[in-house]
Each structure stands twice: as C-alpha cells, then as structure tokens.
Amino acid sequence: MRLGGPLPPAFYDRDAAAVARDLLGAVLRHDSDEGVISGRIVETEAYLGPHDPASHSAVGRTARTWHMFGPPGTAYVYFIYGMHWCVNAVTREEGYGSAVLIRAVQPLEGVPLMRRRRLRARSDRDLANGPGKVCAAFGITRAHDGLLLTGGSRLTIGAGETVCDDAVAVTPRIGIRKAVEWPLRFVVTAAR
DNA sequence: ACGCGGATGGCCT
DNA sequence: GGCCATCCGCGTA
Numbered sequence: 001m002r003l004g005g006p007l008p009p010a011f012y013d014r015d016a017a018a019v020a021r022d023l024l025g026a027v028l029r030h031d032s033d034e035g036v037i038s039g040r041i042v043e044t045e046a047y048l049g050p051h052d053p054a055s056h057s058a059v060g061r062t063a064r065t066w067h068m069f070g071p072p073g074t075a076y077v078y079f080i081y082g083m084h085w086c087v088n089a090v091t092r093e094e095g096y097g098s099a100v101l102i103r104a105v106q107p108l109e110g111v112p113l114m115r116r117r118r119l120r121a122r123s124d125r126d127l128a129n130g131p132g133k134v135c136a137a138f139g140i141t142r143a144h145d146g147l148l149l150t151g152g153s154r155l156t157i158g159a160g161e162t163v164c165d166d167a168v169a170v171t172p173r174i175g176i177r178k179a180v181e182w183p184l185r186f187v188v189t190a191a192r
Numbered sequence: 193a194c195g196c197g198g199a200t201g202g203c204c205t
Numbered sequence: 206g207g208c209c210a211t212c213c214g215c216g217t218a
Contacts, residue, residue, distance in 0.1 A: 045210070054210070064203065081211050082200030088210090101210055120213075132211050175210055 006151040006158055012072035016046035016091040016098040020186050023089065025163040028105055030138045031154040035113045037138050039105030039128055040160060045173045046184040047088070049098040053178035057097030066146075069097045073150035077140060084132030087140050089149055089157060103174070103185075104129045107137070114138075163188055 007026060012019055021044075029038040047055040056065045056078065067090070068076040074090035076099050088099035105128045107114055114127045114137040121127045121137075128137040135141070140155065147153040167190035170183050 047210075056210075059204075062204080078210080079202065080209060082202075082209095084200095084211050086210065103210085130211070136212095173210070177209080 006149065006156045007073070009071065009073045009150050012089060012091045012150070013093060014091060016048050016100055017184055019089065019091045020044040020046040020100040020184065021168065023100055023102070023157065024168060024186055024188050025160040027108065027158040027160045028102060028134075028138065029109075029156050029158060030140065031156075032139050034139065035110050037110035037113060038108045039134075039138075040108060041102060041105050041157070042188040043102075043104035043129075044186045045101040045103055046091075046186075047099050047101065048184070049092070049096055052098075052182075054173060054176040054180075054182070055097070055099075057099075061097075065097075068099050069095050070146060071148075073148055075144050075147045075149050075153075075155055077135070077142060077145040079142065080132075085135035085141050086131040087135055087138075087144070101131055102134055103131045104187075105134055166190070 023041050023044050026041050027038055050057050057068050061069050067074055070090050071094040076088040076090050088101050091098045107124055107127050118127050118137050128134045144155050147155050149157045169187045169189045171185045172181055173185045
C-alpha cells in the first residue's frame with residue numbers, strides 16, 4: 001500500500017485493538033462538495049464485538065448498529081446525545097460487529113473549511129480533538145454510514161507515517177459506563 | 193486547571 | 206422513561 005493510498009480491507013480484517021493501534025498516523029480524508037478535508041489520526045478506541053459490554057454491537061443488530069456488522073473497512077457512523085455524530089472503522093469479518101472509534105485527528109488539509117464548520121474552536125488543535133468534533137469538522141453525518149473507507153467512496157483512510165510504540169499511550173476508554181477498565185484507547189503522545 | 197451540569201433527540205425496554 | 210462511545214460554558218481555585 002503506497003503512502004496515502006486507501007488502507008485495504010485486509011488491514012481491517014483483524015482484531016479491533018490491533019487495528020486501533022495501527023490506525024494511529026493514518027490519514028482520514030473526506031472529499032466533499034465543499035472541499036477536501038484531511039487529518040492525521042492521533043486517538044482511537046477499540047470496541048471488540050458482542051462480548052464487549054461497551055460495544056454497540058452488544059445489543060445486537062438493530063437499525064442503528066446495522067453497519068457495525070458490515071465488511072471490514074466499513075464506516076459505522078452513529079448519532080449520540082441528540083447532537084453529535086461519531087465515526088468508526090469496522091474491523092474483522094462481515095457479521096462480527098467490532099469497530100474502531102476515531103476520537104481525534106490533527107488537521108492537514110482543509111483547515112479553513114474546518115474552521116467554518118467549527119466556529120467555536122479557539123485553535124487548530126481544537127478543531128477535531130474529540131469524536132464529535134472530528135465529524136463536525138469533516139462534515140461526516142448519517143449520509144456516510146455504511147460507506148467503504150477502503151476506496152471508491154468520498155470518505156477514506158489512507159496509509160500514513162508509522163507511529164512507533166514509544167509514542168503511543170494505552171489507556172481505558174473514555175465516556176463509557178461498562179467495561180470501564182479495559183485498556184482499549186490508543187493515543188499518540190509525542191508532540192507533532 | 194480543574195469539575196459539574198445542561199443541551200438535545202433517537203432508540204431500546 | 207431512561208440511557209447514551211459528547212461538547213461547551215460556567216463556576217470555583
């Protein structure tokens with residue numbers, strides 16, 4: 001996979017924790033009508049599947065969670081707290097129900113457009129440093145639920161520079177009520 | 193630099 | 206009816 005090319009389905013056809021770790025440094029890109037937005041993924045969380053109490057797939061296949069059971073590399077986009085969208089990359093085989101939540105990215109392209117969509121952001125760093133902010137800045141909504149991130153759609157994740165283990169912190173997941181201790185959050189710690 | 197609570201709506205029970 | 210894989214602003218230091 002060349003630098004910048006979309007990560008293939010095989011990349012996602014692994015355990016969610018491994019994919020979450022390896023998505024650090026990859027480049028999320030949205031080629032929208034308003035312009036191209038891209039950013040380097042710097043924070044992720046793994047949701048392992050139906051046996052993971054914190055995972056949406058634990059409630060089974062519903063209208064909301066439908067695409068979490070899609071093929072590896074599917075975008076699973078959900079609506080939360082009445083106002084925020086969050087985007088995941090589905091992992092493992094179709095029908096399994098595991099995914100990686102994209103929690104934060106560093107803006108690369110399209111910063112002016114991001115700022116227009118995130119008027120409350122006080123700094124570039126504040127544009128997409130949270131799962132709801134990522135979707136707001138990138139213009140990701142229900143319209144992207146079920147798209148393939150592996151190429152052929154306007155929403156992709158491309159290969160980026162590898163992040164070494166020294167620069168990765170592993171912590172419990174944020175904002176959940178179940179399985180709160182599971183170390184499935186991955187963060188790039190090194191500045192820049 | 194923290195901690196807390198309100199906003200806001202779709203969906204499961 | 207109540208629960209959310211969140212964000213923001215306001216309050217105390």
